[in-house]
Amino acid sequence: MSTAFRLDDGYRRWPELLDLILEAFAFMNGRIDPPSSALKLTPALLAEKARAEIGYVIEEEGRPVACLFCRPEKDCLYIGKFAVLPARQGKGLGRTLLALAEETARGLSLPALRLETRIELAENHATFGAWGFERTAERRHPGFSRVTFVEMRKVL
Numbered sequence: 001m002s003t004a005f006r007l008d009d010g011y012r013r014w015p016e017l018l019d020l021i022l023e024a025f026a027f028m029n030g031r032i033d034p035p036s037s038a039l040k041l042t043p044a045l046l047a048e049k050a051r052a053e054i055g056y057v058i059e060e061e062g063r064p065v066a067c068l069f070c071r072p073e074k075d076c077l078y079i080g081k082f083a084v085l086p087a088r089q090g091k092g093l094g095r096t097l098l099a100l101a102e103e104t105a106r107g108l109s110l111p112a113l114r115l116e117t118r119i120e121l122a123e124n125h126a127t128f129g130a131w132g133f134e135r136t137a138e139r140r141h142p143g144f145s146r147v148t149f150v151e152m153r154k155v156l
Contacts, residue, residue, distance in 0.1 A: 002065070004096055007055035013064055014043035017057065020064045021046075024083035032118040034141055034148065038081065049081075056100045058093050066093040070101050076112040076153065077105035098131060102156055113154040119147050128152050 011017075018041055025038045041049075049055065049069055058066040066084040070077050079101055084093050101113055115133065117124040125135065133152035141148045 002058050002060050002093065002096070004056060004058045004100065006100075007050040007057055007067075009051070011047075011050065011057075013059075014046045017064045017067060018043050018046055020067060020085055021081055021083045024085055027086070028118065028121065032120050032148075034144070053080075054104055056097055058096060060088075066097055068097040068101060070104060070113075072108050072110060073114065075110065076114040077101060077108065077110045079113055079115040082115065094127075095131070102154075105156055111156055113156065114151065116149045116151050118149050125150060125152070128154075 021038050021041065025036050028036050053069045053071040055069045056067060057064050065088045067081065068079060068083075069081045070079045072078075079098075082094070082097065084097075098113075105111075105113055113133070115128065116139075117128065119138070129135075129152075131154070133154045135150055136153045137151040138147040139149055139151060140146060
């Protein structure tokens with residue numbers, strides 16, 4: 001049985017949440033440049049992130065299996081650290097989190113969702129496209145002369 005809820009100050013499974021993110025993002029290691037910012041996270045930084053942003057987690061049998069962090073921007077809700085354990089992908093958990101983000105955006109009177117995904121991860125572009133996101137820009141990280149990530153938006 002899956003339970004989805006918003007992260008708050010009472011949450012204590014930060015090390016397990018970090019393990020979830022690192023496991024879900026592991027397929028990127030060696031594929032993307034620069035490396036994922038997830039590699040710089042610690043349990044304490046995740047707790048700070050949850051205080052500064054809006055975080056959601058899905059747990060199964062008391063273990064985090066999916067998460068998403070979002071933050072309001074001027075004209076949209078930005079989605080980041082969207083992670084589902086590889087063994088649990090394709091089971092609707094990502095869609096559940098996305099629905100929570102959409103509900104949050106609507107509650108904040110924000111008309112769209114925005115996310116960024118690395119240029120090398122064509123499978124992510126396809127998944128987000130199937131979920132209603134459209135590619136809106138190609139950008140690069142500081143210090144890079146080539147495109148390193150794609151921005152995508154979903155109008156609500």
